[in-house]
Amino acid sequence: MRLLFFMIAANFMITSCINEEPDIPLDEFSKNKETVLVKNWFNDNKTTLRLPMGGTNFRTESQELILPFFEKEPDWNKFHHYYFPDGREVFEINLDNDEFYIPSSSEDENTLKNGAIQNIMFVKDPLEECFDPLIVRYFPDDASSARDFNDLYYLAIDEKWSGWIDLFSYDEHHLIGFRIDQGTKVSSRTLSQESQLGSESSSSAKMVYECTETITDWYQITTVAGSSSSLEYLDTTFSKECEWVDMGGGPTGDGVVGGGGGSSPSGPNPYIPPVIPAPKLIIEIDLTVAKHPRVNCIVGKLQMSDFVQGIASFVKTGDLTRNSVIKLGSLGINGPNGHTKMKSGGIIEITINRDNLDKRSDLVIARTILHELTHAEIYAALKANGETALDGDFGKNFDKFINVFYGSDDFNLGGDQHHRYMAENLMGKMSEALMNIHNYQFPQDYQSLNDLVKRNGDYPNGVTVEFYKNIFWSGFKDTFAFAQMEEIKTNFPISSPYEKFARDQYTSTLLTKTCGN
Amino acid sequence: MWQLIVFIQIWFLLQLPTPDYVVLIINDCKLAKYVSRGESPERFFITLDYKDERKLILVGHDYLDQTDMPSTMSMSFAEIQQRDPLYTSDLKTFEAWANQVAYRKDEKKIFILLSKDYCSGNRFITNQQFTLYEVNVLLQHDE
Numbered sequence: 001m002r003l004l005f006f007m008i009a010a011n012f013m014i015t016s017c018i019n020e021e022p023d024i025p026l027d028e029f030s031k032n033k034e035t036v037l038v039k040n041w042f043n044d045n046k047t048t049l050r051l052p053m054g055g056t057n058f059r060t061e062s063q064e065l066i067l068p069f070f071e072k073e074p075d076w077n078k079f080h081h082y083y084f085p086d087g088r089e090v091f092e093i094n095l096d097n098d099e100f101y102i103p104s105s106s107e108d109e110n111t112l113k114n115g116a117i118q119n120i121m122f123v124k125d126p127l128e129e130c131f132d133p134l135i136v137r138y139f140p141d142d143a144s145s146a147r148d149f150n151d152l153y154y155l156a157i158d159e160k161w162s163g164w165i166d167l168f169s170y171d172e173h174h175l176i177g178f179r180i181d182q183g184t185k186v187s188s189r190t191l192s193q194e195s196q197l198g199s200e201s202s203s204s205a206k207m208v209y210e211c212t213e214t215i216t217d218w219y220q221i222t223t224v225a226g227s228s229s230s231l232e233y234l235d236t237t238f239s240k241e242c243e244w245v246d247m248g249g250g251p252t253g254d255g256v257v258g259g260g261g262g263s264s265p266s267g268p269n270p271y272i273p274p275v276i277p278a279p280k281l282i283i284e285i286d287l288t289v290a291k292h293p294r295v296n297c298i299v300g301k302l303q304m305s306d307f308v309q310g311i312a313s314f315v316k317t318g319d320l321t322r323n324s325v326i327k328l329g330s331l332g333i334n335g336p337n338g339h340t341k342m343k344s345g346g347i348i349e350i351t352i353n354r355d356n357l358d359k360r361s362d363l364v365i366a367r368t369i370l371h372e373l374t375h376a377e378i379y380a381a382l383k384a385n386g387e388t389a390l391d392g393d394f395g396k397n398f399d400k401f402i403n404v405f406y407g408s409d410d411f412n413l414g415g416d417q418h419h420r421y422m423a424e425n426l427m428g429k430m431s432e433a434l435m436n437i438h439n440y441q442f443p444q445d446y447q448s449l450n451d452l453v454k455r456n457g458d459y460p461n462g463v464t465v466e467f468y469k470n471i472f473w474s475g476f477k478d479t480f481a482f483a484q485m486e487e488i489k490t491n492f493p494i495s496s497p498y499e500k501f502a503r504d505q506y507t508s509t510l511l512t513k514t515c516g517n
Numbered sequence: 518m519w520q521l522i523v524f525i526q527i528w529f530l531l532q533l534p535t536p537d538y539v540v541l542i543i544n545d546c547k548l549a550k551y552v553s554r555g556e557s558p559e560r561f562f563i564t565l566d567y568k569d570e571r572k573l574i575l576v577g578h579d580y581l582d583q584t585d586m587p588s589t590m591s592m593s594f595a596e597i598q599q600r601d602p603l604y605t606s607d608l609k610t611f612e613a614w615a616n617q618v619a620y621r622k623d624e625k626k627i628f629i630l631l632s633k634d635y636c637s638g639n640r641f642i643t644n645q646q647f648t649l650y651e652v653n654v655l656l657q658h659d660e
């Protein structure tokens with residue numbers, strides 16, 4: 001049965017990307033030019049987008065939640081056009097259907113009036129002229145999270161919005177749900193027909209986090225004659241949410257919808273949806289940065305990095321979809337190069353010290369911003385039960401360093417744990433990212449550095465990632481890893497790791513300060 | 518007439534250019550470690566690893582691009598003393614290094630007298646000329 005499902009799923013993926021009509025006529029809908037391609041593609045292919053066995057039975061032998069199918073009627077005039085961090089183009093279009101599904105946590109049909117939204121997302125295939133359709137439903141907790149279509153979409157959840165975001169396949173297989181509290185993803189759910197508690201007792205015993213089960217009743221609302229509506233019970237599902245407990249913790253085991261499937265460890269759900277990133281850091285570029293040509297230039301270059309794109313997207317000053325902010329501030333000439341704080345409203349604030357910028361090279365400012373971004377992502381990961389693009393094993397790895405539970409406003413308290421975690425787990429990734437940024441975004445500076453390190457004999461074959469590790473070490477001096485590095489002694493003329501650290505730190509002072517000029 | 522001469526003398530005194538540099542004497546003779554980066558022209562950096570709040574301070578004379586080679590100058594010890602030099606042993610805090618050396622408000626350049634010169638006793642030789650090297654200074658900040 002699993003195999004059959006896998007084949008069906010694979011078939012779905014293939015058929016969903018069929019493009020039978022390569023010549024797409026442009027018509028009078030050109031006022032929404034961007035959606036014309038999608039619309040034409042959808043009209044040509046909508047009959048092939050369903051699983052052959054989907055039918056109207058929303059339960060099969062599988063454990064997954066499959067709601068009744070209805071023909072989707074996108075309102076092509078209401079759309080959002082954006083890109084996932086990996087560069088894939090997305091059109092998110094409002095559904096004009098009378099049919100709507102609500103989970104019982106939303107209590108009643110008033111949810112509709114409270115601003116629940118159902119949209120269809122067309123994720124463009126990076127290679128073919130075809131799309132993967134997904135249904136996304138936003139279930140706000142209450143009226144305070146009611147939003148107009150224009151104010152809410154998958155990559156733009158504002159910091160006041162709380163509720164669930166659930167993703168379904170085109171023919172209503174539930175894929176994954178994300179719990180959002182005040183604009184931040186705190187957990188995710190996969191749904192199954194049978195209770196999950198107790199089924200994983202052995203693995204639960206090993207783990208230190210606590211899991212609770214939520215029972216959800218699903219209803220269909222059908223709007224009749226415009227306003228009045230009928231409410232019909234459909235099914236009950238179970239989902240498991242795991243929370244951190246003191247001195248313990250780990251990832252929930254649920255995760256981002258992944259191309260490899262397997263996002264649900266307990267339910268036999270062989271469906272392979274397209275890879276959809278989890279909501280993540282949306283960083284507002286404060287005016288202090290936007291108006292500082294050099295730092296703005298460096299932040300712009302950082303945005304080109306895969307590493308940065310994996311954890312953050314950036315929005316303009318005043319964009320309330322942000323859940324974090326990067327700004328310049330006076331931290332004093334004796335102060336830190338930058339710091340990152342979780343503010344009381346849950347907004348993560350990165351401040352870059354403006355007082356010593358003139359003396360610092362573009363590369364080391366980029367280093368500082370990358371360091372602070374990583375702090376921000378760690379805060380976000382802690383809030384999201386360990387889910388982060390930084391590290392598939394975040395919970396376990398970070399757990400080793402937990403003395404102070406997150407939520408403390410004193411970033412210095414948390415800082416040690418962050419630094420120890422970064423030094424032992426992320427050094428390689430961060431350094432590679434910085435090297436790529438230097439190579440591709442600052443090519444002249446990178447070339448000059450290569451000439452210099454060859455001339456000096458530091459890196460006879462040209463600079464390696466070791467150089468960038470040494471650039472990062474200065475932020476991790478408070479760690480055990482640094483102390484260990486410092487302890488390693490060598491005999492002359494071999495330089496010790498610490499001597500190389502000092503050497504490369506010094507070399508970094510010679511690099512250029514020309515970004516934005 | 519003599520009033521005019523005095524005035525002119527005072528006027529000239531006032532017009533004497535204040536030097537656009539500060540001399541820093543590396544007199545932490547044991548702590549300072551000189552690392553050569555090349556001999557012609559002489560390029561190097563010096564580590565001052567204080568292991569206190571000053572942390573690791575790096576002072577160096579090198580270039581990325583040949584056109585940016587920092588300058589040098591030659592001076593006797595008596596002349597250096599007339600410049601009211603700073604001594605590293607007097608810079609006891611991170612703040613002192615920040616204010617007086619690394620991030621000077623007046624943006625004056627820093628020229629150093631190497632510890633190997635200062636500590637050698639050569640400074641007691643009359644008219645001995647010392648090379649002063651323009652340097653970059655790197656302080657380690659938290660982040």
Ligand SMILES: [Zn+2]
Nearest residue numbers: 371375475660
């Ligand atoms: Zn830090």
